[in-house]
Amino acid sequence: MTVALELFRSVPRYLAARAVGERVPGLVAGPLAPLRLVNRDEPVPPAEGWGRVAPRLAGICGSDLATLSGRTSFYFSPLVSMPFVPGHEVVGDLFDDVEDLPAGTRVVIDPVLSCAARGLPPCSSCAEGSTGRCDRVTVGHVSPGLQTGYCADTGGGWSAMLVAHRSQLHPVPDALPDERAVLVEPLACAIHAALRGRPEPGDTVLVVGAGTVGILTLLALREFTDAGSIVVVAKHQGQRDLARRYGATEVVGPREAVSAVRRGSRAFRLQPERGGAFLLGGVDVGIECAGTRGSLDLALRTTRAGGRVVLAGLPVAGADLTPVWFRELEVMGAYASGMERVNGDRRSAFDLAMSVAAEVDLDGVLGATYPLGSWREAIDHAMSAGRLGTPKVAFDPREDS
């Protein structure tokens, strides 16, 4: 048996969380959460090449919070299997020998359950190294689940034990502490998002949102691109400080963002009869990292004609797509990670992330850890992480043993 936080199907809780979760986040961590602490059977490696991993730290991601508060699209419903244990940002210890990796190896997990993990011949995307785009995430050795943390069979990071395939495992250098290693997965996603935007040298970039995704995307832009001016939209003081620390040219609040981009790009600003202002002109690349309708609107309204808008945050419905049409914007998603082209080389985003995590001072990004037993406090904290100046909150399942 293993202790785990299990997300279960509950229509009333889902509806209630969806109705009030955003306005009263405390309720999501309380009676409305479709989450429970359980003792359940340890997940079993489903095939050769799989092994058990005992999480040391497992981050709470914005997508996890969106799931808990009922803000995700029903699009995902066939891509998950219930009940599941959330948690896809994981650093842990390998419990079994898995191919070339001996038991006891400290690993981080690439959560995507792609063809290799499912025992399938590689689909065209997996063959290209773009495992995030895998077309077979519902079949094979394990139940449907786009990632570890959304699959009923694998378990997830918010537990004392999960199973993972060799293709998901990335050994962690001894010198890299757990507090940084747990950031490798979101950092890999951020690198992917930054590179999806394809900023040319000197291009101007707007990063909307300065939570973990936004801050790490900013970091990735500075590490792997020659972007020029980067404006970061941050709500809270702690986020502003971090954005400046990681190389933002300008940090502004959401209300000042249109003006700031306009000034920097010398664009024309227009005010519709209803809704927010927009620009004719603007940044070359807008990266939406907050996962809200307002932030996506902002990115779409401040990116120049022909520019690119990257959706790094979990998308939401309701954004006004008129600028996409009128400004002929390239809008692209940035989901998970894969093989990336950097300076002419193709490298795994996880390898790139591992090196950045080793070289760049990420201290303070992980702001708090909680045992699984204190999950309500942890979720509550994570829901207010920006306001409380804590970019990342994580579970430490070792504290429950």
Place this chain on the structure above:
Amino acid sequence: MTRPGFVLEVDERTPPLLVHRGEGFGVQRFPLGTRVVYPPDSLPALPDVRGSIRHAIMNPLGSEPLPELLRPGMRLTIAFDDISLPLPPMNPPDVRQLVLEEVLELAARRGVEDVELLVANSLHRRMTGKEIEAVVGERVFRSFWPESLRNFDAEDPGGLTYIGQTDKGEDVEISRRAAESDLLVYVNINLVAMDGGHKSVPVGLGSYRSLRHHHNVNTMLHSRSYMDPPSSALHGSAARMGRLLADHLRIFTIETTLNNETFPREFGFLNRREWEWSLRDQAGYLAAKKANDAAPGRIRREVFRRIRAPYGVTGVHAGETEAVHEQTLANVHRQQKVEVSGQSDIMVVGLPYICPYNVNSIMNPILVMCLGLGYFFNMYVGRPLVRPGGALILCHPVPWEFHTVHHPSYVDFFEEVLAETTDPSQIESKFEEQYATDPWYVHLYRNSHAYHGVHPFYMWYWGAHALDHLGDVIFVGGDRRAVRRMGFRAASTFADALEMARERVGSSPTITYLHSPPLALAEVR
């Protein structure tokens, strides 16, 4: 005989004194010994303004009479001061209207057909048709608007003529229409000593390329003060430009001066010295204050916006610019000059609701700064009223509020520039060019009713001399965030402000209260 301005020393019998506080006012007791500078009483108005105008243009100074300069087939341009003058706007008819009507009648009689009227708005916002009509009168407006009566556009590439450089290398570029005219008549209202003279044409009809040579930090630091033209680098530069222009273009200047009847009858107490308030004045004060304090902000603003000053015209002079302006300045001094003996540690000013750049608009924090540290601090000849390192206490609520149509670049200046630095030189070197050439601001200046993108910079530079001179600036009742953004301090009460100022200037400071408006120009000996 009009009583001159004087300096009162506060004693036990001195009543609480009136203090302007933006769109509000109140009375305030000052510490014993405080010097209070009162402007002279209002000069008598000319009994026959039209007659005086006719006399001035028929008997000009340093020039042939105007009729002799007018002939059929000529191109005549008449430029006049914009909405920034006078303050508050005057009761109709505006003296500019009277002058324009006389000049236009004369031109018509002399067979001049090619006549255009230009608002000399420089980098100020375009005036609306209604605002222009209020200045020029219905008859002129109906005859000329909009084809031959328009705002000057300092960003119209085809509408400017480069005249050349002064002997100091200053570029002179003005309105093409004016530059290519056979005669330019300039009609002004000289409310303060800064206005008029060679400042009228080179500035009022000049472009940014030209203005940047004197509207800059260095010039302002060497204008001590800009209310004293002989001691003002700003006026020195404008004079060089004006003389260069006079070599290329025939300019006939008509300048007018006003008395100190600043407020209408219902606010008559604002024009009078407190111990002379009649029962009617006292009742008027109490009623106006109660009503004003109780009114919602929108209503209050509207009431103040509707104020029209019953100004009387004290002088009209016409002819060659410098000869005319000498007479004009003498008139202004006669109305406003007050002799003051020595400087004090603290200067106090109550800032009124209006300045040159918020007519029919909102006085945003940058304009408040400009009004206090620019205009009122500089209301001196000789030396500032406050000693070097002294403190300036300004009474104004400094609301964090902007008119987004009139002042779009101000919003950005406040949010972006002042968030980084309040140092005028740094602001000038790092940000001015960017704002001055921003195509959006240029567009709004030309097509909407926005002040030019560079205008908030000029407002900040206007206070550069004061910033350099003063040790402390404290706003009584000011919005703390807005005041802090500008690098100043806010106090809840006047007593608190004095206490704070004492930290800087010592425990027994000398205090001077500049009791204005009506306007007073301190001649500090």
